[in-house]
Amino acid sequence: MTDTQESGTRTRTRQAIIDAAIEVLGQNPSATLGEIATAANVGRTTLHRYFPERSDLLTALSAEGTTRLNRAADNARLDEGTGADALRRLCHEYFELGSLLSLIFSEPQLIDDADWSEQGACDPGLSALVERGHHDGTIDPELPATWIQSVLWSQLYAGWSYLADTRISRHEALRLVVRTLSGAIAPKS
Amino acid sequence: MTDTQESGTRTRTRQAIIDAAIEVLGQNPSATLGEIATAANVGRTTLHRYFPERSDLLTALSAEGTTRLNRAADNARLDEGTGADALRRLCHEYFELGSLLSLIFSEPQLIDDADWSEQGACDPGLSALVERGHHDGTIDPELPATWIQSVLWSQLYAGWSYLADTRISRHEALRLVVRTLSGAIAPKS
DNA sequence: TTATAGTGGAACATCCATGTTCCATAAGGG
DNA sequence: CCCTTATGGAACATGGATGTTCCACTATAA
Numbered sequence: 001m002t003d004t005q006e007s008g009t010r011t012r013t014r015q016a017i018i019d020a021a022i023e024v025l026g027q028n029p030s031a032t033l034g035e036i037a038t039a040a041n042v043g044r045t046t047l048h049r050y051f052p053e054r055s056d057l058l059t060a061l062s063a064e065g066t067t068r069l070n071r072a073a074d075n076a077r078l079d080e081g082t083g084a085d086a087l088r089r090l091c092h093e094y095f096e097l098g099s100l101l102s103l104i105f106s107e108p109q110l111i112d113d114a115d116w117s118e119q120g121a122c123d124p125g126l127s128a129l130v131e132r133g134h135h136d137g138t139i140d141p142e143l144p145a146t147w148i149q150s151v152l153w154s155q156l157y158a159g160w161s162y163l164a165d166t167r168i169s170r171h172e173a174l175r176l177v178v179r180t181l182s183g184a185i186a187p188k189s
Numbered sequence: 190m191t192d193t194q195e196s197g198t199r200t201r202t203r204q205a206i207i208d209a210a211i212e213v214l215g216q217n218p219s220a221t222l223g224e225i226a227t228a229a230n231v232g233r234t235t236l237h238r239y240f241p242e243r244s245d246l247l248t249a250l251s252a253e254g255t256t257r258l259n260r261a262a263d264n265a266r267l268d269e270g271t272g273a274d275a276l277r278r279l280c281h282e283y284f285e286l287g288s289l290l291s292l293i294f295s296e297p298q299l300i301d302d303a304d305w306s307e308q309g310a311c312d313p314g315l316s317a318l319v320e321r322g323h324h325d326g327t328i329d330p331e332l333p334a335t336w337i338q339s340v341l342w343s344q345l346y347a348g349w350s351y352l353a354d355t356r357i358s359r360h361e362a363l364r365l366v367v368r369t370l371s372g373a374i375a376p377k378s
Numbered sequence: 379t380t381a382t383a384g385t386g387g388a389a390c391a392t393c394c395a396t397g398t399t400c401c402a403t404a405a406g407g408g
Numbered sequence: 409c410c411c412t413t414a415t416g417g418a419a420c421a422t423g424g425a426t427g428t429t430c431c432a433c434t435a436t437a438a
Contacts, residue, residue: 009406009414030219032395043416048397106295140372146355147365150347158343162336176336183329183377184369198384198436221425232386237427 014050016040018064021057026099029106033057058110065104065111068097078125083133084185087152088178090126094156095174105157122149133185140187148185155181203239205229207253210246215288218295222246247299254289254300261286267314272322273374276341277367279315283345284363294346311338322374329376337374344370 006014020040024031033054037044051057072093078086094101104111121127122145130148133139139148159177163170195203209229213220222243226236240246261282267275283290293300310316311334319337322328328337348366352359 007406007413013414033397034395044396045398045417046415049415052397054396140368142368143365147351147369150351151344151369154343154347155340158339162339166335176332179329179331179377180336180340180373183375184373186372188368188372196383202384222427223425233426234386234388234428235384238385241427243426 010050013042013046014060017042017047017050017057018060021061022064022103023099025061025107026102029103061103062110065100066113068100069094069104069111072097073123073125078129082136082138083129083131084138084182086129087126087133087139087148087185088182090129091152091156091178091181092174094152095159095177098160101153101156101160105153122146126152137187139185142188143185151184152181155184199239202231202235203249206231206236206239206246207249210250211253211292212288214250214296215291218292250292251299254293255302257286257289258283258293258300262312262314267318271325271327272318272320273327273371275318276315276322276328276337276374277371279318280341280345280367280370281363283341284348284366287349290342290345290349294342311335315341326376328374331377332374340373341370344373 017036017040020042021036024036024039028035033047034044036057037047040047047057051060073090076086076089076093078090080086081089097104126149127145130139130143130145134141143151155177159173162168162176163173168176206225206229209231210225213225213228217224222236223233225246226233229236236246240249262279265275265278265282267279269275270278286293315338316334319328319332319334323330332340344366348362351357351365352362357365
């Protein structure tokens with residue numbers, strides 16, 4: 001490697017741009033590079049200096065998104081407790097991702113690791129979690145893991161939008177999400 | 190009025206463009222007018238003849254969407270039976286809207302009647318339905334109507350996407366949606 | 379068949395996001 | 409303090425979507 005290192009200033013600027021991009025693109029996926037630069041308190045020239053093409057920025061967003069997603073999953077300790085409890089923990093962790101939720105939801109192809117996402121597949125950790133839930137009786141056995149993944153994400157997105165649109169507190173929004181998600185996956189009597 | 194009438198041919202062409210626009214924009218909200226024209230089997234020139242500007246087409250889509258939405262709500266007979274049953278019927282009807290679901294979900298401002306949507310409000314029919322469900326014990330009283338509306342739409346969207354992404358049948362997708370939605374709104378024991 | 383309504387393609391102008399270059403200036407490390 | 413690094417603005421080029429005009433072609437009705 002020639003220059004694996006980057007100045008502290010550059011690292012900070014780069015991160016500011018990525019953060020701003022997540023916020024802005026999360027609200028409006030077709031936002032302009034100019035808007036992103038403004039949100040990052042940076043000139044459009046500077047943005048191009050770090051990410052020559054729009055696709056370069058998207059690639060960086062993909063990496064950042066994957067990192068945050070994995071960190072959240074780690075924090076949720078998916079292999080502990082019942083399936084339903086693990087899913088609720090994952091829901092809590094993911095909810096903290098904020099605008100990244102909207103971005104991933106509206107531009108799924110940005111993340112979709114080549115790993116899973118192969119037509120009908122899904123996150124392996126989630127898949128195992130659901131399977132466990134099917135057996136320990138905390139997750140409706142009629143619901144496949146892929147569908148539960150869809151429900152989880154759509155509920156998270158709904159909750160985040162709800163939080164943005166109403167006067168509700170973050171805590172209350174999360175409570176609603178977890179409550180409806182819990183009911184959705186619960187085995188039917 | 191001078192010419193409230195339009196030739197049969199023109200009416201058909203106009204409708205073909207609107208239908209195509211719903212399909213195409215439902216899949217990709219930033220689709221080109223050229224793509225829409227192609228999908229409608231119509232020249233781009235013709236499209237401009239009916240809708241001089243893009244905004245004119247969007248206005249027409251708004252009207253068409255509202256019409257279909259209202260028709261679906263009528264078919265669901267929201268004032269009959271328990272709140273939960275009425276909501277399930279509405280879910281069935283809305284699911285039939287197909288690509289319109291995606292379009293409304295990704296471009297909510299297209300529909301948002303000035304009527305409701307006023308920060309924290311929602312469809313009055315739905316609101317009444319939920320209130321009824323709160324009292325007849327079929328809908329979790331902790332869930333406000335606005336949140337239930339969010340859940341309904343996000344579930345519908347999830348189900349429609351799921352249908353598009355997997356090899357599942359339309360009927361099976363709807364079954365999953367109704368099943369999870371029913372659990373989500375059910376009063377907790 | 380003739381006249382009219384409806385259509386589609388080609389060519390053109392325009393706008394806007396994108397990407398590039400250049401330069402003056404500000405910031406930070408030595 | 410000085411020199412390198414980093415930045416932001418202005419100006420310009422480019423490409424794609426949009427909107428317009430014009431004309432030839434087709435179908436339909438009289």
